[in-house]
Amino acid sequence: MARAIQRLAGAAALLLIAAGAAQAKDVRVALIPGGPHPYFANWEQGAKDAKRDFGIAAADYKVPAKWELGLQNQLIENLSAQGYNAFLIFPGDPVATNGPMQDLASAGIPSIATAGCTKDPTPALFCFGTDVGRSAYLGTQHLLQAMGNKGTIVHFTGNLVDPNTELRMKAVERAVAETHGGVKLLQTIADIDRTPQEADEKINALLAARGKEIDGIITTAWLPSVSAATALRRIGDKRIKMVAIDHDQVVLDAIKDGYLLGTMLQNPYGQAYIGSYVMEEIVGHGCKVNAGAPFKKNAYTTRFVDSGTAFAGPNDVAHYQDVMKTVTKDLMATFKATYLTCS
Amino acid sequence: MSRLRNLLRADWLGLLLLVLGGSAALAVVRPEFLTPYNIDVILVSFCLTVVYALGQGVIIAIGHMNLALGAIGCLVAIAFGGAMEVWHLPIWLAAVFGLLLGTICGFINGWLTWRSGLTSFIITLATLSIFKGTALGITQAQPFYRIPDAVKAFGSVRWGPLPAMLLLALPIVIATGIFLARMIPGRQMLAYGGNPNAAELSGISRARVVLLAHTLSGVLAAVAGMMTVARLQNATPAIGDEWLIASFAAPVIGGAVLTGGHLSVVGTCLGVLVVALINQALVMLAVDPFYVQVLLGLLILGAVGLNRLREARLGTTAPVRLS
Numbered sequence: 001m002a003r004a005i006q007r008l009a010g011a012a013a014l015l016l017i018a019a020g021a022a023q024a025k026d027v028r029v030a031l032i033p034g035g036p037h038p039y040f041a042n043w044e045q046g047a048k049d050a051k052r053d054f055g056i057a058a059a060d061y062k063v064p065a066k067w068e069l070g071l072q073n074q075l076i077e078n079l080s081a082q083g084y085n086a087f088l089i090f091p092g093d094p095v096a097t098n099g100p101m102q103d104l105a106s107a108g109i110p111s112i113a114t115a116g117c118t119k120d121p122t123p124a125l126f127c128f129g130t131d132v133g134r135s136a137y138l139g140t141q142h143l144l145q146a147m148g149n150k151g152t153i154v155h156f157t158g159n160l161v162d163p164n165t166e167l168r169m170k171a172v173e174r175a176v177a178e179t180h181g182g183v184k185l186l187q188t189i190a191d192i193d194r195t196p197q198e199a200d201e202k203i204n205a206l207l208a209a210r211g212k213e214i215d216g217i218i219t220t221a222w223l224p225s226v227s228a229a230t231a232l233r234r235i236g237d238k239r240i241k242m243v244a245i246d247h248d249q250v251v252l253d254a255i256k257d258g259y260l261l262g263t264m265l266q267n268p269y270g271q272a273y274i275g276s277y278v279m280e281e282i283v284g285h286g287c288k289v290n291a292g293a294p295f296k297k298n299a300y301t302t303r304f305v306d307s308g309t310a311f312a313g314p315n316d317v318a319h320y321q322d323v324m325k326t327v328t329k330d331l332m333a334t335f336k337a338t339y340l341t342c343s
Numbered sequence: 344m345s346r347l348r349n350l351l352r353a354d355w356l357g358l359l360l361l362v363l364g365g366s367a368a369l370a371v372v373r374p375e376f377l378t379p380y381n382i383d384v385i386l387v388s389f390c391l392t393v394v395y396a397l398g399q400g401v402i403i404a405i406g407h408m409n410l411a412l413g414a415i416g417c418l419v420a421i422a423f424g425g426a427m428e429v430w431h432l433p434i435w436l437a438a439v440f441g442l443l444l445g446t447i448c449g450f451i452n453g454w455l456t457w458r459s460g461l462t463s464f465i466i467t468l469a470t471l472s473i474f475k476g477t478a479l480g481i482t483q484a485q486p487f488y489r490i491p492d493a494v495k496a497f498g499s500v501r502w503g504p505l506p507a508m509l510l511l512a513l514p515i516v517i518a519t520g521i522f523l524a525r526m527i528p529g530r531q532m533l534a535y536g537g538n539p540n541a542a543e544l545s546g547i548s549r550a551r552v553v554l555l556a557h558t559l560s561g562v563l564a565a566v567a568g569m570m571t572v573a574r575l576q577n578a579t580p581a582i583g584d585e586w587l588i589a590s591f592a593a594p595v596i597g598g599a600v601l602t603g604g605h606l607s608v609v610g611t612c613l614g615v616l617v618v619a620l621i622n623q624a625l626v627m628l629a630v631d632p633f634y635v636q637v638l639l640g641l642l643i644l645g646a647v648g649l650n651r652l653r654e655a656r657l658g659t660t661a662p663v664r665l666s
Binding site for chain 1: 378484574619
């Protein structure tokens with residue numbers, strides 16, 4: 001009897017939330033990263049700009065206190081109870097995040113997996129993030145071209161539990177293979193995107209041991225990029241060419257000072273800006289996701305949209321945010337027509 | 344003759360032989376192992392790790408544990424960086440501020456453990472969240488980048504193979520060794536760790552021992568946090584995230600007993616070196632990244648097993664307290 005009452009109460013609560021969501025004219029978007037990380041700082045600005053440009057009632061960046069799935073799930077529940085009716089979520093786990101997304105969907109609240117994908121079958125409308133393989137491939141190509149397609153490179157990348165890491169490793173190997181033996185991939189060091197000290201130790205160990213053999217470095221994760229840039233500056237080596245990823249200030253300064261060729265920018269700003277806009281269109285104006293849209297496929301999902309990537313060299317460092325905004329503008333120009341159906 | 348016998352019975356001798364043997368083997372396989380830059384990399388790793396390992400060691404000595412060690416290091420690191428960047432404090436004043444903050448955090452851990460009667464596990468689990476959360480709240484996950492050149496130089500400068508950081512790490516190691524082996528408060532800490540009831544019956548104050556150990560741990564975490572800022576050249580709230588396991592591993596590999604009463608400073612140093620060497624070997628020998636963790640675990644197990652085997656044969660294994 002008690003269980004039946006609990007179920008009835010739960011169903012009533014969901015119906016109330018759903019009814020609230022259905023009647024809401026105001027769109028309230030919550031942007032939730034997996035935890036605190038500098039990568040997501042641009043989400044906040046993207047959300048603010050989208051709120052201003054599209055008249056969204058609320059587009060708020062809400063960070064879980066730490067990288068813990070339970071905390072993120074709890075935050076999602078709390079925010080939905082507070083009236084947020086659209087969610088952009090970086091999945092704390094590609095499978096487990098489907099749970100809270102399903103709860104939202106049951107209450108009529110849409111969500112987009114942002115900056116990372118949830119695994120199919122997923123209630124997420126689609127996944128909106130960087131095509132990591134393409135970014136790693138293009139970054140490696142920039143490096144190899146600067147090396148004249150000759151020499152030896154090393155690859156510093158992220159954590160092995162993240163399937164994106166394998167995609168990045170394969171992309172780098174593919175770019176190297178295309179030189180037909182001109183370039184050799186000496187070594188890949190992975191699992192160094194957890195803590196800065198670990199990345200610093202392993203990268204310096206390799207540079208100390210085999211630095212003379214290395215002509216180029218490609219990094220495809222945030223912390224390895226910062227540590228490798230710091231290491232090259234520390235040893236004052238401009239012979240070794242390097243292409244990084246992301247826009248940490250250490251990386252940007254190293255590019256400006258000639259220690260790095262450049263960095264592969266991702267587009268967190270655009271993820272937040274376009275993601276918030278899409279939610280305004282769907283929740284506020286009744287648009288739907290176009291089932292026949294030309295989605296890409298990746299390791300997780302068949303509904304992937306590339307949020308864009310761009311190479312930033314020394315001339316772009318000072319205005320890298322403009323580069324990201326240009327990528328965003330290009331995406332925005334066709335996004336609605338391509339991915340949404342509006343009556 | 345008796346000195347030689349004592350040396351042969353030292354619980355860290357096996358680790359020393361492992362470090363020497365491992366270094367010799369690596370030097371043969373990879374001659375670049377002996378380059379000044381490479382030795383500097385190992386010594387920098389040693390300097391950073393040994394300070395926070397001793398920070399955990401002094402807590403292990405009294406049979407407690409400090410889960411908040413990394414969080415204190417993190418809070419002090421961002422306070423140190425922030426004080427210089429935002430408040431424009433001179434380096435020395437920012438360092439004093441950091442030390443004071445670490446001391447206070449450690450004291451809070453000790454005071455709460457003593458007054459509440461709860462285990463240090465529970466208390467430091469709670470303060471871990473408080474200290475780390477404070478650091479994240481202050482920084483919003485963004486590092487402080489404007490670290491003065493003098494601080495950066497301290498983390499980078501080396502004379503041949505010797506990093507400047509040794510100037511700080513070595514005195515700390517020596518002072519901790521003398522404190523535990525020769526000074527009354529240090530001996531009291533070990534006595535308390537060995538048998539708290541007997542120690543209290545013999546007049547050793549529980550409050551004093553607990554407060555002293557936790558405060559000392561906070562100070563060492565603070566020093567390690569600021570050293571890490573110098574090395575990384577920025578003050579990021581990710582500092583300290585990897586300290587927990589390493590801080591227990593080094594003293595325990597070095598022969599410390601988790602239930603308290605025994606801590607070898609020399610053994611802790613060698614424990615740090617063994618792990619640093621294994622990590623270095625895995626990078627130098629280009630081990631497949633998917634198998635690095637497996638080999639790391641096996642090699643640490645092998646190193647500790649060999650040392651324990653030697654101790655067992657000599658009958659010098661540190662006693663385990665049963666209470």
